[in-house]
Amino acid sequence: MAVDPSPEAACIELRIENTAFLFDPLDPFPTPSRDLATAAEDFIVGWARYLAPRVLIRFVLHAPSTGQFDIPELQLAFSNHFSLRARSLKGDIDELFRVGRTSLEHRAVNLKRILRL
Helix, strand or coil: CCCCCCCCEEEEEEECCCHHHHECCCCCCCHHHCCECHHHHHHHHHHHCCCCCCCEEEEEEECCCCCCCCHHHHHHHHHHHHHHHHHHHHHHHHHHHHHHHHHHHHHHHHHHHHHHC
């Protein structure tokens, strides 16, 4: 998946012996919808945390061969995995803000009651 990183993009590179190691071996789904292996995801996310926020991230995979996967299939699998992860995390954050707003409203009502006394 060698892609020339543009100047405005950050690059995360991974060298691996076999592309099958990138995916969860217990996931029965076909490759584009398979989960990444926990170790691979932790490595990628760990390095991404050091990058500037809102920067485009290019992922470069160095492998002797793509094995049973072709390059577009790998690109789609990575894109699907991290898109799903982003939607899931956004949902979690939205839920936390909803709970926080509700809690703030209850506290404000209680504060008004206390100040009236």
